[in-house]
Amino acid sequence: MHGGASTGWLLMVLCAVSGAYCLLRTRTGTPRERRTARSEALMGFGMAAMAVPAAVLRPPGWAWAAYAVLFGAAALRALRPALRGGHHLHHLVGSLAMVYMAVAMAPAMTGNGGNGHAGHGATAGAGGIPVLTGVLLVYYAFYVLGSAGRLLPAAAVTPAGGTGAVGRAPGGFGGGTDGRPELTTACRLTMGIGMFAMLLTL
Numbered sequence: 001m002h003g004g005a006s007t008g009w010l011l012m013v014l015c016a017v018s019g020a021y022c023l024l025r026t027r028t029g030t031p032r033e034r035r036t037a038r039s040e041a042l043m044g045f046g047m048a049a050m051a052v053p054a055a056v057l058r059p060p061g062w063a064w065a066a067y068a069v070l071f072g073a074a075a076l077r078a079l080r081p082a083l084r085g086g087h088h089l090h091h092l093v094g095s096l097a098m099v100y101m102a103v104a105m106a107p108a109m110t111g112n113g114g115n116g117h118a119g120h121g122a123t124a125g126a127g128g129i130p131v132l133t134g135v136l137l138v139y140y141a142f143y144v145l146g147s148a149g150r151l152l153p154a155a156a157v158t159p160a161g162g163t164g165a166v167g168r169a170p171g172g173f174g175g176g177t178d179g180r181p182e183l184t185t186a187c188r189l190t191m192g193i194g195m196f197a198m199l200l201t202l
Contacts (some may be wrong), residue, residue: 001018007197008053015051017046017196018187038111039091042074046098049195050105071098086119090143099196104128104202125168128202140196147189151182 022044025037046067053060075095081088 005053005055008051008056008132011051011194011197012048014190015044015048018190018194019048021187036087036091039074039078040191042070043091043094044187044191046071047191047198049180050098050101051198052193061106062103067102068099068114071095071102075099093136094191095137097199100128100132100136101198101202104133121127133199133202137196137199140199144189144196145190147185147192150185153187 011092015179019041022037024040025035026041028034049059072095073090078088078092082092082150
């Protein structure tokens with residue numbers, strides 16, 4: 001990933017921890033919740049692998065094709081559930097964003113004897129397509145803000161003789177959570193921030 005080594009290491013750690021937590025969530029819950037947790041674990045570990053600073057570990061050229069194939073398959077798997085909306089739609093967007101970043105990063109990592117700027121051009125080389133990158137940045141900015149808002153304490157004001165107002169349910173943008181909702185929301189928020197930061201480096 002382009003950018004400072006310290007930023008890369010921080011992103012790698014945050015995404016790896018998020019992926020590990022999602023992996024733990026695959027042991028409990030309904031089959032649907034376990035599938036969601038597996039998808040999020042894959043996303044977390046994939047982002048962690050992409051975030052490793054290139055100055056420390058330069059992945060082989062085939063790694064970017066492997067990322068694209070892996071997350072392309074994840075996008076196909078998420079396509080049908082995404083038609084129902086909710087958090088599955090976010091999984092689809094995330095998988096497609098990972099494919100896009102893998103394709104965009106590949107020329108910079110493998111072009112012309114390791115020159116980090118080789119491959120810049122009119123196509124989706126290093127840096128990708130500005131308009132598409134911008135759309136994804138806007139999407140993840142709103143996703144992060146929406147998820148962060150769900151972590152704020154609910155305004156459950158109890159009027160005299162009445163019941164408290166029900167606050168928003170914790171969860172990611174467009175989806176509920178399982179197990180410990182605050183941790184799940186924080187995990188999704190972390191990965192959303194990570195995706196936003198990685199897109200900024202394109």
